Amino acid sequence: MSQEFEIKNKIAESGLVNFDISTLSPKGKRIGIDLKDYIFQGIVLKEKEFRVDIENLNEEEYRGAFVYIYCSADAIIPLWAYFLITAKITDVARKIVFGNAEDLEVLLMHNAVQTHDFSELQGKRVLVRGCSEQKIPENAYIELVEQLKPMVKSLMFGEACSNVPIFKN
Structure with a gap:
């Protein structure tokens, strides 16, 4: 040519x-835990029942996952509720955040950009x-x-x- x-x-x-x-962006499944599923009559989170529910939570569902904890109901959630869930799955989840799926992505990308x-x-x-x-x-x-x-x-x-x-x- x-x-x-x-x-x-x-x-x-x-x-x-x-x-x-x-x-x-880190690869892996993203899972949300909606606290509305644990609210009694859509109004209140009862500690005794909540503790039982969290104790029975299948940790394996969250193994290696990026987890965001939120509440889609208009309810006041005590801070200890987030502590209990986090304590239950922290040994198996890759990352746990308070907020929605978008909040999780913001944090994951922040960490990725800062450490790359x-x-x-x-x-x-x-x-x-x-x-x-x-x-x-x-x-x-x-x-x-x-x-x-x-x-x-x-x-x-x-x-x-x-x-x-x-x-x-």
Whole structure:
């Protein structure tokens, strides 16, 4: 093939490093525990009955899982209730948080971004992928910029064919 008809991949030649933040998200099942299931007549949490229910909770359901504890009913839940559930499953669950599924994802991504070794991106031109199969909490992107700004040559967001420059060092 002659040189005038050679197809060049300018993106590959640019030295741009694609980074997909979704790769930081820990793999594993997510399980919610809704305290409304333990509320007597939809009003109150009775300690004696609650203790029995938690004692009978099957710990194996939560083995290796990321667990979020919440209450979908409009009820006042005493703090000790969260203590009892956490004490029951803490030896088998990977992580337990108070809040909903979104709160769990925010915390998991926070931990992932804060503990990831980004040294392979030192001095590089980095493009943070804009689309992902998985919903990524917005805060994760903010924390990612905080981590990358001091070390990368430039940062862009989006796709290689249509990106938004964020900054250049």
